[in-house]
Amino acid sequence: MPRVIGIDIPEKKRLEIALTYIYGIGRTLSNEILAKLGLNPDMRAAELSQDDIAKLNSLLQAEYVLEGDLRRQVQNNIKRLIGIHAYRGTRHRAGLPVRGQRTRTNSRTRKGRRKTVANKKK
Template identity: 40%
Template sequence: MVLILGVNFNEHKLVKKALETFYALGPAKSERILAKYCIHPRAKVGTLPPKTVTALTAELSTMTIENDARKIVQDNIKRLRDIGTYRGRRHAMGLPVRGQRTRNQTETSRRLNRVERRG
């Protein structure tokens, strides 16, 4: 097991996929990080030298990921609701926000857009 930013990863997991498990780190950002530290895209976490692991941890600690990113997203949604925009109202009602149809399949949006309602 390799520890990166307080998370244990199996030694057989790809470094790219391990980085993408962090919230707000997608494929593009993980590829940039791999290129910055000259890590092969197919490299496994167990093959990384300890210096590279500490460098990755230091790099990730400077980025806005996990709880900080979640807080920013929630603040943005709250701001939209407070100023009364169409998108804010859709978030509050648990409906699709980005123009999807509501006639048939809204179960995913109802599950994902749950924001506490103020009565």
């Protein structure tokens, strides 16, 4: 498996897809990076030469915020929102949807499994 900025990317996948295994790189950014380096997006990751990997590493480290730094940046942004008592910060703290979704139904991903409540006696 080729290692790009410390991440093993799958060698059997197309290069365009293999780069998306790096946190912070999606399909659009992957294609942009490959165009900058002049690499074929259809070639397999196993076909990368050491020279190509070195070019890829230097480009990613110089121009993009990825992996650990990006995760840290996102967590710091969330901590900042919580610290200044912003509405979005309180939603993060409470484990509820942050972007205005309804919570009467749905939102199970954020709220967790349902807790059943007994019926009220008449």
